[in-house]
Amino acid sequence: MKKPNARQRLLDAAADLFTERGYGVVGINQIIDKADTAKASFYHHFPSKECLCATWLEDAHDRAEARQMELLESDGSGGEKILRYFELLKTWLTTKDFRGCPYSNTAASLDNESKAIQEQVVLHKNSLRTFFIELAGQDVAGSEEEARKLGTSLFLLYSGAAIEAQNLRSEWPVDAAIECVGDLLDRYEGAAVVGGCGP
Amino acid sequence: MKKPNARQRLLDAAADLFTERGYGVVGINQIIDKADTAKASFYHHFPSKECLCATWLEDAHDRAEARQMELLESDGSGGEKILRYFELLKTWLTTKDFRGCPYSNTAASLDNESKAIQEQVVLHKNSLRTFFIELAGQDVAGSEEEARKLGTSLFLLYSGAAIEAQNLRSEWPVDAAIECVGDLLDRYEGAAVVGGCGP
Amino acid sequence: MKKPNARQRLLDAAADLFTERGYGVVGINQIIDKADTAKASFYHHFPSKECLCATWLEDAHDRAEARQMELLESDGSGGEKILRYFELLKTWLTTKDFRGCPYSNTAASLDNESKAIQEQVVLHKNSLRTFFIELAGQDVAGSEEEARKLGTSLFLLYSGAAIEAQNLRSEWPVDAAIECVGDLLDRYEGAAVVGGCGP
Amino acid sequence: MKKPNARQRLLDAAADLFTERGYGVVGINQIIDKADTAKASFYHHFPSKECLCATWLEDAHDRAEARQMELLESDGSGGEKILRYFELLKTWLTTKDFRGCPYSNTAASLDNESKAIQEQVVLHKNSLRTFFIELAGQDVAGSEEEARKLGTSLFLLYSGAAIEAQNLRSEWPVDAAIECVGDLLDRYEGAAVVGGCGP
DNA sequence: CATGAATGAGTTTTCATTCAT
DNA sequence: CATGAATGAAAACTCATTCAT
Numbered sequence: 151m152k153k154p155n156a157r158q159r160l161l162d163a164a165a166d167l168f169t170e171r172g173y174g175v176v177g178i179n180q181i182i183d184k185a186d187t188a189k190a191s192f193y194h195h196f197p198s199k200e201c202l203c204a205t206w207l208e209d210a211h212d213r214a215e216a217r218q219m220e221l222l223e224s225d226g227s228g229g230e231k232i233l234r235y236f237e238l239l240k241t242w243l244t245t246k247d248f249r250g251c252p253y254s255n256t257a258a259s260l261d262n263e264s265k266a267i268q269e270q271v272v273l274h275k276n277s278l279r280t281f282f283i284e285l286a287g288q289d290v291a292g293s294e295e296e297a298r299k300l301g302t303s304l305f306l307l308y309s310g311a312a313i314e315a316q317n318l319r320s321e322w323p324v325d326a327a328i329e330c331v332g333d334l335l336d337r338y339e340g341a342a343v344v345g346g347c348g349p
Numbered sequence: 350m351k352k353p354n355a356r357q358r359l360l361d362a363a364a365d366l367f368t369e370r371g372y373g374v375v376g377i378n379q380i381i382d383k384a385d386t387a388k389a390s391f392y393h394h395f396p397s398k399e400c401l402c403a404t405w406l407e408d409a410h411d412r413a414e415a416r417q418m419e420l421l422e423s424d425g426s427g428g429e430k431i432l433r434y435f436e437l438l439k440t441w442l443t444t445k446d447f448r449g450c451p452y453s454n455t456a457a458s459l460d461n462e463s464k465a466i467q468e469q470v471v472l473h474k475n476s477l478r479t480f481f482i483e484l485a486g487q488d489v490a491g492s493e494e495e496a497r498k499l500g501t502s503l504f505l506l507y508s509g510a511a512i513e514a515q516n517l518r519s520e521w522p523v524d525a526a527i528e529c530v531g532d533l534l535d536r537y538e539g540a541a542v543v544g545g546c547g548p
Numbered sequence: 549m550k551k552p553n554a555r556q557r558l559l560d561a562a563a564d565l566f567t568e569r570g571y572g573v574v575g576i577n578q579i580i581d582k583a584d585t586a587k588a589s590f591y592h593h594f595p596s597k598e599c600l601c602a603t604w605l606e607d608a609h610d611r612a613e614a615r616q617m618e619l620l621e622s623d624g625s626g627g628e629k630i631l632r633y634f635e636l637l638k639t640w641l642t643t644k645d646f647r648g649c650p651y652s653n654t655a656a657s658l659d660n661e662s663k664a665i666q667e668q669v670v671l672h673k674n675s676l677r678t679f680f681i682e683l684a685g686q687d688v689a690g691s692e693e694e695a696r697k698l699g700t701s702l703f704l705l706y707s708g709a710a711i712e713a714q715n716l717r718s719e720w721p722v723d724a725a726i727e728c729v730g731d732l733l734d735r736y737e738g739a740a741v742v743g744g745c746g747p
Numbered sequence: 748m749k750k751p752n753a754r755q756r757l758l759d760a761a762a763d764l765f766t767e768r769g770y771g772v773v774g775i776n777q778i779i780d781k782a783d784t785a786k787a788s789f790y791h792h793f794p795s796k797e798c799l800c801a802t803w804l805e806d807a808h809d810r811a812e813a814r815q816m817e818l819l820e821s822d823g824s825g826g827e828k829i830l831r832y833f834e835l836l837k838t839w840l841t842t843k844d845f846r847g848c849p850y851s852n853t854a855a856s857l858d859n860e861s862k863a864i865q866e867q868v869v870l871h872k873n874s875l876r877t878f879f880i881e882l883a884g885q886d887v888a889g890s891e892e893e894a895r896k897l898g899t900s901l902f903l904l905y906s907g908a909a910i911e912a913q914n915l916r917s918e919w920p921v922d923a924a925i926e927c928v929g930d931l932l933d934r935y936e937g938a939a940v941v942g943g944c945g946p
Numbered sequence: 947c948a949t950g951a952a953t954g955a956g957t958t959t960t961c962a963t964t965c966a967t
Numbered sequence: 968c969a970t971g972a973a974t975g976a977a978a979a980c981t982c983a984t985t986c987a988t
Contacts (some may be wrong), residue, residue: 156968156969171460171461172373172457172458172459172460174371174373174374174458175373175458175459175460177960177961177962178961178962178963179960179961179962187969188969188970188971189963189964189970189971189972190964190965190968190969190970190971191968191969191970192963193962193963193964194968194969195968198962198963199962199963247461249461250457251512253516254457254512254515254516255457257515257516258371258449258453258454258457258458258512258515259371259373259374259457259458260371260374261370261371261374262370262446262447262448268518271516272516272517272518275513275516275517276517299525299528299529299532302525302528302529303506303525303526303528303529303532305509305513306505306506306509306510306513306522306525306526306529307502307505307506307509308509309508309509309512309513310504310505310506310507310508310509310510310512311505311509313450313453313457313508313509313512314474314504314505314508316453316456316457317452317453317456317470317471317474318471318474318475319467319471323505326498326501326502326505327502327505329498329501329502330498330501330502330505330533333498333502333533333536334529334532334533336536337532337535337536355951355952356951376977376978376979377978377979377980378977378978378979386952386953387952387953387954388953388954388955388979388980388981389952389953389954389955389980389981389982390951390952390953391980392979392980392981393950393951393952393953394951397979397980398979398980554972554973555972569858569859570771570855570856570857570858572769572771572772572856573771573856573857573858575956575957575958576957576958576959577956577957577958585973585974586973586974586975587958587959587960587974587975587976588959588960588961588973588974588975588976589972589973589974590959591958591959591960592971592972592973592974593972596958596959597958597959645859646859647859648855649910651914652855652910652911652913652914653855655913655914656769656847656851656852656855656856656910656913657769657771657772657855657856658769658772659768659769659772660768660844660846666916669914670914670915670916673911673914673915674915697923697926697927697930700923700926700927701904701923701924701926701927701930703907703911704903704904704907704908704911704920704923704924704927705900705903705904705907706907707906707907707910707911708902708903708904708905708906708907708908708910709903709907711848711851711854711855711906711907711910712872712902712903712906714851714854714855715850715851715854715868715869715872716869716872716873717865717869721903724896724899724900724903725900725903727896727899727900728896728899728900728903728931731896731900731931731934732927732930732931734934735930735933735934753947753948774981774982774983775982775983775984776981776982776983784948785948785949785950786949786950786951786984786985787948787949787950787985787986788947788948788949789984790983790984790985791947791948792947795983795984796982796983796984
């Protein structure tokens with residue numbers, strides 16, 4: 151009997167295995183086993199393991215941007231949304247056995263020779279930073295310049311929290327990042343008020 | 350012909366290759382080629398590739414702690430030292446082709462099954478956080494509690510800057526982290542002054 | 549270039565090499581060389597060297613049972629068939645450069661840790677003993693009990709003749725076993741006559 | 748501190764490891780570890796692993812001959828001594844985890860290229876056969892010719908019992924051999940009486 | 947007598963990929 | 968679209984042996 155959607159099953163299997171065990175550690179045999187697919191079907195849909203990985207990251211990025219858009223357009227202040235996003239990281243970490251950012255992890259497993267993958271990493275990371283800057287601009291920072299600074303700081307704290315939670319296999323780095331975010335929000339919200347309501 | 354010091358040559362080769370290309374990507378064949386050593390010499394000195402890696406990280410940690418101690422005991426204010434440490438990250442990154450933290454990268458390449466390596470990662474990361482807390486305590490933060498908070502934030506920013514510089518192959522994340530550090534120092538130094546010089 | 553039937557060629561090569569040189573001494577490199585097969589083709593068909601060996605013994609056992617069945621159903625008295633089977637051992641030994649029983653030899657090369665192989669050895673040896681008991685029951689022994697005793701003795705003499713012919717690189721142990729078989733047949737055939745035709 | 752008798756410790760370690768795990772499976776590292784000896788000490792006392800093995804078998808043979816001599820000169824009838832010797836095999840097997848004859852096992856692990864080892868095997872096996880013939884001559888068989896025949900049969904039964912006990916990891920082959928020995932003794936003792944006391 | 951680092955050739959096994967059907 | 972046998976290269980690791988001291 152033939153099963154359809156071999157391509158999607160491969161992507162799903164790859165998504166699970168790559169995030170939970172890492173790009174370098176997972177072989178395509180594991181992937182096709184999990185996807186219940188023939189080996190040649192794999193190479194029918196994807197020219198290489200590297201390309202499958204890039205496609206996975208591309209798809210994951212699309213999903214991530216959708217979620218971010220949703221959050222951006224949701225109710226609540228910018229500060230609340232920022233904290234909500236950091237909280238999401240915690241649930242991700244506990245769900246995925248403390249494997250942090252798939253993009254960072256994949257890049258770290260690589261030889262700096264996979265152009266296609268690196269491109270996706272850069273794409274996603276720039277987009278994530280932009281997302282934080284937009285979030286920071288929503289009634290938090292007083293100017294575009296300040297939103298850029300605050301958003302970038304949030305981006306770095308988020309990344310730092312993700313890897314260190316992975317390294318230490320603990321949630322506390324995310325909590326500490328949230329604390330720091332509070333400090334930064336205080337500072338920039340204050341500025342926003344001052345900058346916004348001067349005489 | 351026989352050459353002595355195979356062990357050290359192996360450690361040196363491994364240090365270079367693991368930092369510049371990654372634990373998973375580098376095979377022991379590359380290591381012994383670079384070290385100009387027989388394969389059996391490798392296994393005479395190290396029971397496994399994993400153990401070589403753990404030894405490398407252990408040694409690197411010792412050197413890192415020595416450098417940190419030196420910085421802690423050097424002249425200058427805490428704030429100056431903090432910035433100096435972030436500047437060191439930039440020179441590291443440009444030297445090492447934008448490969449960030451060896452501990453994070455190694456952990457990211459792993460299957461979460463290498464106890465020995467993970468132990469070294471945890472050891473180093475905890476030590477690095479402690480270092481930042483001590484730095485934060487040097488005439489910056491007003492209380493132990495605040496030093497802990499500030500130091501932890503610095504730790505996370507440092508880690509975030511390191512991976513994102515790697516991901517984006519650029520120095521700017523470190524510069525952005527330095528900017529954010531400035532904001533945080535303002536906040537905590539202000540507190541330190543207020544706490545220290547009240548009437 | 550690709551050649552089909554790699555699996556069978558591997559089994560054939562393994563059969564020859566394992567019987568003539570021994571399981572422990574033969575590496576899979578020799579096997580794939582003789583089979584003219586890529587190494588990965590080997591592991592495509594067999595999960596391990598140990599499993600190839602078990603498969604070889606299983607196949608060999610099937611062939612052995614077929615030959616035994618043939619002999620059991622052939623013409624002649626039980627005693628004649630027994631002697632014919634011992635004669636077959638002599639031709640085997642001279643053909644295979646005095647390597648005796650593949651099952652015993654393989655088991656002797658082992659660490660007592662290969663469950664799959666040991667299972668095949670036990671299977672074959674029990675079957676061989678049963679074969680001798682059936683042979684002994686064919687107009688030789690007077691009772692089932694006597695057939696069991698005689699058959700078991702034949703089984704042990706056969707095994708003893710096989711290893712000692714191997715150890716001493718000579719046929720005489722088989723001839724001596726045949727002599728002893730004659731003595732035993734005298735005794736049990738005598739008993740069979742006495743038991744069978746008493747007044 | 749220096750420990751004497753390195754040579755003897757090596758022989759003792761080799762004896763244990765070779766009998767219990769097999770010549771092919773045991774590496775010299777295991778031997779020197781167990782003997783607590785430096786690697787070069789090994790090669791100081793023995794030119795090769797093969798030679799160590801031959802020396803072990805030679806020593807074991809000397810001890811075996813001493814035990815056989817003792818049994819030959821002990822009290823009791825030839826038949827009793829024969830049975831006693833088969834009983835010894837049972838205690839050996841249970842002590843050594845059902846590893847049978849070290850000579851047969853070593854020969855089976857070999858490539859038929861170790862002249863030194865094969866020589867020891869032949870030496871021991873011939874001597875063992877002679878021992879059984881002498882035992883058979885002690886008030887059992889009626890003539891030298893009959894002693895030769897009976898002794899050789901005992902030799903083969905003994906060998907067969909040893910390997911099959913090993914193959915099947917059970918004592919029953921030895922018990923079955925003992926039963927068969929009883930049958931043979933009946934036959935030849937009868938002959939001895941007839942031959943010895945005819946009118 | 948004893949040491950232990952160093953070695954070259956070998957081991958079994960896995961990788962990502964391609965082929966004919 | 969789908970299959971699974973076949974592959975060359977490389978992976979980690981072990982072997983018995985030799986060397987300078």
